[in-house]
Amino acid sequence: MPSFAAKTGNEAMAEAMRQINPDVVAAYPITPATEIVMIFSQFVADGLVNTEFVPVESEHSAMSACVGASSTGARVMTGTSSQGLALMYEILPIAAALRLPIIMCVVNRALSGPINIHCDHSDTMGGRDFGWIQMFSENAQEAYDNTLQAVKIAEKINLPAMATTDGFIIIHCMEKIEMLDTQDIQSFLGERKAQNSLLDLEKPVSFGGLDLQDYYFEHRKQMADAMDRAGDVILEVGKEFGKKFGREYGYFEEYQMADAEHVIVALGSTCGTTKAVVDDLRSKGEKVGLLKLRVFRPFPAKEIVTALSKAKSIAVLDRSDGLSTQGGQLYTEVCAALFENDKKIPVIDYIYGLGGRDISIDEIKSIYADLKKGNKNKINYLGVRE
């Protein structure tokens, strides 16, 4: 039976890992994701899971150990944040290229430097082109649900997946979440059925062969194709999750979008704050809405365009800045999606909350006000001191 519990985001993800009971977890502590694997290692010590826990000497080793373990056909998980994720960057595309469905709980934290431990999305944005599925969470419940679904999605399409949460904002705040029955989760996930295993003596295989000019391109195309097909798998798993457990998930949540003229597109916990603003403005008769994007990789461009097609103006909220001079990563991808689908709607970018800077209800209200009266500045740094 499902039960309700008060859990922080970190606790929720650790509990999800306990209920998944992966074969192998290799991880290294880093603020603010430390708690996930710390709590999980206690589960291991207490005998609540059958997991082989590998306490490695760095995140580079953690992801390397995950690749090795996953190559045997094991269900493998890890967790990290910021610099830890950055230290894994070398191995992340290898995991994807070997088509290993490793699942990672990522706590979004600003990349150094300057050194900072608080939330922004620069760490996973830095890892957005490595062939990993990326799903953002608004709250602890979604962090829990996304972690569970990530396992099934990754194993169906044979690509690794990140379930992400906002550092401190979600992971250190306690919320009421609905926890599912472990047996139900197990039957939802089933066993991982790997096509190849390094430990299969009947059918020995080589992983990681040299792949030069004559084959590399074809294998990259296979990855692009898998990412393309991942979209349907994400929707299918989200539907099945909804049918079984009552909370259905798609690429995004449309909040008051039916007749919305001015729309904010955002990721993560800020969507919760934005919903409060939408409710407030709606009560005053303003036609505002929110497109809360859950899936960033694969990027559901067509569906986003359809959802935004009736809007008169759009603001994209980026909790990261690519320093490209072209705005945040979400902004450029939303713009490209609209352009490619021949939608000429004014879109402006608000880079906000870097390094954990709070975003307030008044600031979000000011964005909707900007949308209403028009803002000539395409790229805005919300709340930065001049």
Add this chain to the structure above:
Amino acid sequence: MTENKPGMNQDGSRQGWKSLPAGDIMEAGSADKFNTGDWRSDRPVFNAANCIQCLKCWVVCPDASVLVKDGKIVGFDYDHCKGCGICDFECPTKPEKRAITMEPERK
């Protein structure tokens, strides 16, 4: 072309992305079917008369390229030897009577 090499079609053409095994994961030992040593810059040369048949080179070769017949070293598999020189480094024969010498491929 008679043998169907991994990643290749019967007619010897290379497979496309739709038919290649995903993730570059292949049957073990497939390097046996390819000439993987064609980029060597130095090659080990075997001097049978000086060999004391200690088999050290066979033990240390990282590419299993030391050929052994009836328990004795008979030479090298140049299709797979990368010319790393470990065999030469480990060979215990005296400088004036070397069983293995490294010689440049480009003379």
